[in-house]
Amino acid sequence: MKKIESVSNPLIASLYKLHEKKYRDESRKFLIEGHHLVEAAGRTSGLEMVLIANENDAVSGVENILVTEAVMNKLSFTKSPTGIIGVCSFFEEPKLSGDRFLLLDNVQDPGNLGTLVRSALGFDIDLVVLNSKSVDIYNDKFIRSTQGAIFQTKLLKADLNLTIQELKKAGVTVIGTSMENHTPIAALLPPKRYALLLGNEGQGINPKLQALADQVTYIPMNDKLESLNVAVAGSIIMCYLSGNLKK
Amino acid sequence: MKKIESVSNPLIASLYKLHEKKYRDESRKFLIEGHHLVEAAGRTSGLEMVLIANENDAVSGVENILVTEAVMNKLSFTKSPTGIIGVCSFFEEPKLSGDRFLLLDNVQDPGNLGTLVRSALGFDIDLVVLNSKSVDIYNDKFIRSTQGAIFQTKLLKADLNLTIQELKKAGVTVIGTSMENHTPIAALLPPKRYALLLGNEGQGINPKLQALADQVTYIPMNDKLESLNVAVAGSIIMCYLSGNLKK
Structure with a gap:
């Protein structure tokens, strides 16, 4: 040696x-x-x-x-x-294909991104698409917080506006997320093919992208808390959409 | 000035x-x-x-x-x-009282603990109890990751074995968590008064504490992922128990 x-x-x-x-x-x-x-x-x-x-x-x-x-x-x-x-x-760049997508608009914290990738793997997401301003996918803190899930997950850096338009043309339902005043998650009928859109930790989703969503959902809570952590919110919705919270 | x-x-x-x-x-x-x-x-x-x-x-x-x-x-x-x-x-030390409890056995990462406290506030937990080996509740990373939720949350450091015994005597249902082979979360009937028990990031819950639980639940997933992040798993279960995922 x-x-x-x-x-x-x-x-x-x-x-x-x-x-x-x-x-x-x-x-x-x-x-x-x-x-x-x-x-x-x-x-x-x-x-x-x-x-x-x-x-x-x-x-x-x-x-x-x-x-x-x-x-x-x-x-x-x-x-x-x-x-x-x-x-x-480096990973081979995957194609924009599959049935279930996670779209991340400006997720900045490596730990949050890693946690989301980990949940995405467990809840059947086929492809994670990040815009160019999101964390570098070879950042060590990010990779560590995926706990290895990154090696089984397809990740693509791409323009989210174009991605959403392409997905919609292909018949994929785009689900935006918000804090209130939209469809509460329990009223959402999980589509067979969907793309879940999550936004930046502080600013949320870019309104131009949100406007392209077919549906916008939120997680009801009491009024004591302003917002959930983005990795938590995303994971709850992915878990719900996976059907694993249904009897 | x-x-x-x-x-x-x-x-x-x-x-x-x-x-x-x-x-x-x-x-x-x-x-x-x-x-x-x-x-x-x-x-x-x-x-x-x-x-x-x-x-x-x-x-x-x-x-x-x-x-x-x-x-x-x-x-x-x-x-x-x-x-x-x-x-x-320092915060005043709260009493062991309320209807909904989050019990944390050796949660080590300040970010995970902060995220859990944030979710606990949004999902109606009355008291968070941590064992002495968990992160210090005045740790700056922990406080930052609560995003301020810590100032509206009651936190108690206490022996979890004694705490569980006391809660059970008071008629609180103790819910343990596991990775599999127990009650899938969707089959759980949310009790009116409950204490959710979560364990260490690597080791899970101390088996002696888990043995005291009235029920043990898990979040079903595909077999690609070993485990969810503890803050994600805890938040999904708290969200489910809060009733906010029901129509």
Whole structure:
């Protein structure tokens, strides 16, 4: 097994650059950290290499490099490195196809986006479409908060206006979300093919996009709370639309 | 209006210490940051003082201190300070009373806990009970992620084993949560008085506590996803129990 002991080794230096979006986009590679994520990536064809602090952590089928603690600390995203880092190639860009879509307009928080992707996987969403202002899909905090779900989810960055128009032409029902004054979720008849539209944490959905929705729904609550967290609201609606809340 | 320009001013030094739990517990005070949180705190009796970078941000009814950017940067929790910091006194400890309870066993992530408190407020929970190993309720990340809901929510740190026994004696139905093999949520008849028990992000609920539950429920999903985020799962169940998903 190849060993690297120096933090100034050229490979380590080039991998370190993958902490920045600019270099990820250039090399079309990204880093992931931790056994759980590396395992999830290993079930896809995207895992290219692993760097391990301990020989026993070697992963079969890919190149393994044994590194020192100093190297691991340099590449790690966290204060307490887990001892394994994977190098992955960018996902193939999926096509706009399927029956159930999640459309995200300017979701900014990596944790919220990760949680939404996790729920989308569990509630049968075929494709997640994000506009260009949403979090980078190779951001480490985002990937961590998907808990590996990202490796089983199709993600597409695209203009949401064009996407919605295309989906509507294809007969997909576009469901906007709001805080009140629309169709309460329990009155919504889950369409067979739908696209659920969620907006920014503070501003909500861009009114121009909302205006394109076939229906607008909201989750009734008492009047003490202004709004639910966007990942929570989206997950409740996805769960409802999946039919899993019906007897 | 009083002005403080030096980061080594004794008051600033003592407020800075409130970043640490130890000093918060000693002085029974904590800091909050941002207009939204200060406003929420201002509607309670807990807001004692505000530090502002701009005279126009003065808050009525409490002591205002004008501070320099350097002082603001020192006290701030974020990289881009919002220009207003509030000093609050600890909440009064609530009693174990009410009809709807959220019991949290070892929820570790401040963001998850904050999101749960936010949902609990919207879905009519009367009291949130956390065991001693859960996140500190004066942690700044936790408070920020409640988006102010913490100032309208009753929170109690207590032994969950004793709490569950007491609630059961009082006729409250304790609902445990699991990933499968129990009562699917849609088959659950929402009790009038209930306590929803949620567990740690990785380990779930302590089996000893789960064994005390009157019912155990789960959210059905496809088999692609191992588990939902704990704040999402808890919020879906709270939403269901609130009756807001019924026609």
